[in-house]
Structure formats: structure tokens, C-alpha cells
Amino acid sequence: MPPAPDGHRVKKEIRILLLEDDLADAELNKHALREGGLNFNIARVETRLEYVEQLERGKPDLILSDNTLPAFDGFAALALAKEKTPDIPFIFVSGTLGEEMAIESLKRGATDYVLKTRLSRLVPAVHRALRESDERSERKRAEERLRESNEQLRALTVYLQYVREEERTRIAREVHDELGQSLTGMKMDLAWLMSRLPKDQKTLQAKAASMSGLIDATIQTIRRIATELRPGILDDLGLVAAIEWQANEFQTRTGIPCVVTSSVNDPILDQDLNTAFFRIFQETLTNIMRHANATRVEVSFHQVNGRLVLEVKDNGRGITEAEIHNTRSIGLLGIRERAGLLGGEVSVRGEDGKGTTVTVGIPLARSKKTEPPEHEDSHSGRPRGRAPRAETNPRG
Numbered sequence: 359m360p361p362a363p364d365g366h367r368v369k370k371e372i373r374i375l376l377l378e379d380d381l382a383d384a385e386l387n388k389h390a391l392r393e394g395g396l397n398f399n400i401a402r403v404e405t406r407l408e409y410v411e412q413l414e415r416g417k418p419d420l421i422l423s424d425n426t427l428p429a430f431d432g433f434a435a436l437a438l439a440k441e442k443t444p445d446i447p448f449i450f451v452s453g454t455l456g457e458e459m460a461i462e463s464l465k466r467g468a469t470d471y472v473l474k475t476r477l478s479r480l481v482p483a484v485h486r487a488l489r490e491s492d493e494r495s496e497r498k499r500a501e502e503r504l505r506e507s508n509e510q511l512r513a514l515t516v517y518l519q520y521v522r523e524e525e526r527t528r529i530a531r532e533v534h535d536e537l538g539q540s541l542t543g544m545k546m547d548l549a550w551l552m553s554r555l556p557k558d559q560k561t562l563q564a565k566a567a568s569m570s571g572l573i574d575a576t577i578q579t580i581r582r583i584a585t586e587l588r589p590g591i592l593d594d595l596g597l598v599a600a601i602e603w604q605a606n607e608f609q610t611r612t613g614i615p616c617v618v619t620s621s622v623n624d625p626i627l628d629q630d631l632n633t634a635f636f637r638i639f640q641e642t643l644t645n646i647m648r649h650a651n652a653t654r655v656e657v658s659f660h661q662v663n664g665r666l667v668l669e670v671k672d673n674g675r676g677i678t679e680a681e682i683h684n685t686r687s688i689g690l691l692g693i694r695e696r697a698g699l700l701g702g703e704v705s706v707r708g709e710d711g712k713g714t715t716v717t718v719g720i721p722l723a724r725s726k727k728t729e730p731p732e733h734e735d736s737h738s739g740r741p742r743g744r745a746p747r748a749e750t751n752p753r754g
């Protein structure tokens with residue numbers, strides 16, 4: 359037995375559906391296949407009824423078909439195979455397949471054709487067809503795996519962003535409430551002590567005053583930390599107020615004027631939208647601070663055709679195309695990812711020496727791609743996403 363040109367199918371028995379009315383021709387086919395070293399099992403059929411039954415129940419690996427049959431014809435068989443089992447290779451084995459018919463058969467989806475007068479081509483054709491079909495199914499499986507893992511990554515991203523925000527909210531609340539209250543208690547006790555210190559004990563008086571100052575400074579620091587973790591204003595007064603507040607913070611810290619115009623009147627109540635826009639805005643401001651070399655920032659926030667659109671424009675050096683498309687840029691990637699998860703999109707444009715504009719649009723009504731886990735905050739029993747009470751008036 360000569361070795362098969364490629365070994366991977368040799369061991370496994372190949373189920374062949376043979377559409378052939380001529381018994382002698384069927385035997386010749388089998389002979390050629392055996393001579394070629396193929397391990398196979400043939401179901402021979404002649405009529406359409408038998409053919410369809412075998413197609414559906416027999417689950418063949420390969421179809422070999424004569425072209426002209428008294429009760430049925432090869433092209434009809436091909437059409438049926440393409441309809442019912444499009445992945446199974448179909449080879450015409452025909453006595454009379456003219457050049458035009460041969461081309462036509464390939465156009466209609468046949469894998470190959472072999473003339474009965476040249477049956478030595480049959481086994482190589484079978485090997486090639488099976489190899490291609492294996493490769494196709496492997497590719498399909500790989501694509502499916504890739505799609506699944508992409509979906510899982512997406513769900514994981516949503517989940518991670520959600521838990522991160524939840525964690526920040528909780529820590530902000532605890533830091534503010536617990537530490538803040540203890541320090542306020544200490545300050546009151548200290549005031550009590552100070553009022554009882556003898557007036558002539560100047561050193562003790564000074565020490566106590568300095569302690570009181572330190573406590574005040576620590577309370578301020580705690581407020582700042584809580585606010586940086588998650589500003590209470592975002593949950594208490596809404597997105598527009600939070601954007602204005604953040605712009606103001608930026609201006610105070612950098613000295614770069616940051617002007618906000620907004621026509622959004624109603625407070626946006628959607629927690630996910632609020633968080634997404636706010637974190638995106640923070641990242642664009644951080645980028646401006648770090649990279650832009652700008653002297654002015656203009657922010658606009660509007661509702662256009664059922665979408666919320668945030669535009670942040672600076673007059674700095676201008677982001678380059680290469681920087682926009684750099685796949686290692688985590689900041690811009692995060693912006694796109696956050697917007698994308700809520701069905702929105704991002705455009706980043708830079709003009710050399712004139713500045714950079716980042717535009718983010720997210721639909722107001724949307725079907726969530728992945729729901730975050732529904733649960734109550736286990737630490738306080740407050741519903742999830744509820745604001746820390748920290749900093750309802752962060753400017754004060």
C-alpha cells in the first residue's frame with residue numbers, strides 16, 4: 359500500500375457518500391481509493407431520497423458524485439449539499455464533464471472534479487479536499503474561541519471598572535466619615551482642654567494651638583483624599599456640576615484657564631454614564647497637563663440627538679497621528695474602552711501647533727452590553743453606587 363501524501367487522515371475511517379448509479383464505476387472508485395491507501399467506508403446511493411437521507415443521517419466527511427444519473431442530477435445534488443451541509447467537501451467524479459461544466463461546478467461550490475478516465479487524480483483530490491475542510495473547521499473553531507475570549511475580556515473590563523469604582527466610593531466614604539469624625543472629636547476635646555489650661559502656661563497653650571492646627575490640616579487632607587477617590591459632587595449634584603468642579607480644580611492647580619459651557623440642564627441620573635464621562639474628562643485633563651503645553655482649555659457638554667457629547671479642546675502642541683494610533687497608550691485606550699462599553703464613540707484630533715480636541719459621544723438610552731453585578735453594598739447596606747457623603751461642597 360503506497361503511503362498517503364499526508365498522513366493525518368489516514369488512520370481515521372473516512373465516511374464517503376457516493377452518488378453513483380453505475381455499479382462498475384462505483385467499484386472503480388473504490389479500487390482507486392483503496393489503491394491510494396485510504397481508510398474509508400462508502401455509502402452508495404442512486405436516488406434523491408436516498409441521497410438526502412444519507413446527507414442528513416450519515417454525516418459523511420466527503421461527497422463523491424457522478425454528474426449524470428437517470429433519476430437525479432449532480433448539480434441538484436451539489437445544491438442540496440451546499441444547503442444542508444455546506445462544510446462537507448463535494449467532488450464530481452464524472453465521465454463527461456466538459457470544461458465549461460467543470461468551471462460551472464466549481465462556481466457553484468464543488469470542491470473539485472475528477473474525470474473517470476483519470477481516476478489516479480481521485481486520491482490526491484480527496485486528500486486536498488479533506489485537508490482544506492479540516493483547516494476550515496480549525497479556523498472556524500479558532501475564530502469562535504477568539505470571539506469568546508474577547509467577550510470575556512469585555513465582561514471582565516466592565517466588572518473591573520465597576521468594582522474599582524465601588525471600592526473607591528467605599529474607601530472615600532470610610533475615610534471621610536470615620537477618620538473625619540474621630541478628628542472632629544479630637545478637636546472638640548482639645549478645645550475643651552485648651553479652655554481649661556491656665557492662661558500663664560504659654561508653652562502648653564502654644565503646643566495645644568499647634569495641635570489644633572495640625573488636626574485642621576489633617577481634616578483638609580482627608581477631605582481631599584476622599585474627593586480624589588470619588589468626588590461626592592458627582593453623585594450628589596450630578597455630572598455637569600462635577601465637570602465644572604473638576605475644570606475649576608484643574609484651573610486652580612495648573613493656572614491654565616478651563617472654561618466649561620453646557621446646555622445640559624437636567625441632572626443625569628445614570629451612574630454608569632456619570633462615572634464614564636467623569637473619568638474620561640479627568641484623563642483628558644491629565645493629558646493636557648502632562649503633554650499639551652496649552653494655555654487655554656475649552657470644554658463643552660451638550661445633548662445632541664439623544665446623545666451626550668463632551669468636547670475637550672486645548673490650544674497646545676497638538677497630538678500627532680502616531681500618538682493617536684499608538685496601541686500602547688493606556689490613557690486613550692481607556693477612554694475608548696469606557697465609551698465603547700456604553701455604546702459610544704471617541705474622536706481624537708490634533709493640529710500641529712494649534713491644539714488637540716477630544717470628542718466623546720455616548721447615547722443616553724442604551725442597552726447595556728454587560729450588566730454589572732447587582733448587589734447591595736455589603737459594608738453599609740446602602741444601594742450600590744451611592745455617593746460617599748464626602749465633600750458635598752468641595753470648594754469650601
Ligand SMILES: Nc1ncnc2c1ncn2[C@@H]1O[C@H](COP(=O)(O)OP(=O)(O)OP(=O)(O)O)[C@@H](O)[C@H]1O
Pocket residue numbers: 645646648649650672674675676677678681682686687688689690691714
Ligand atoms: N492633549 C494632548 N496634547 C498633546 N499630546 C497629547 C495630548 N493627549 C495625549 N497626547 C499624546 O498622546 C499620548 C497618549 O496619551 P495616553 O493618555 O494614552 O498615554 P499617556 O498619557 O502617555 O500615559 P497614561 O497611560 O498614563 O495616560 C501621550 O503620551 C501624548 O504624547
Ligand SMILES: [Mg+2]
Pocket residue numbers: 641644645689690
Ligand atoms: Mg494619559
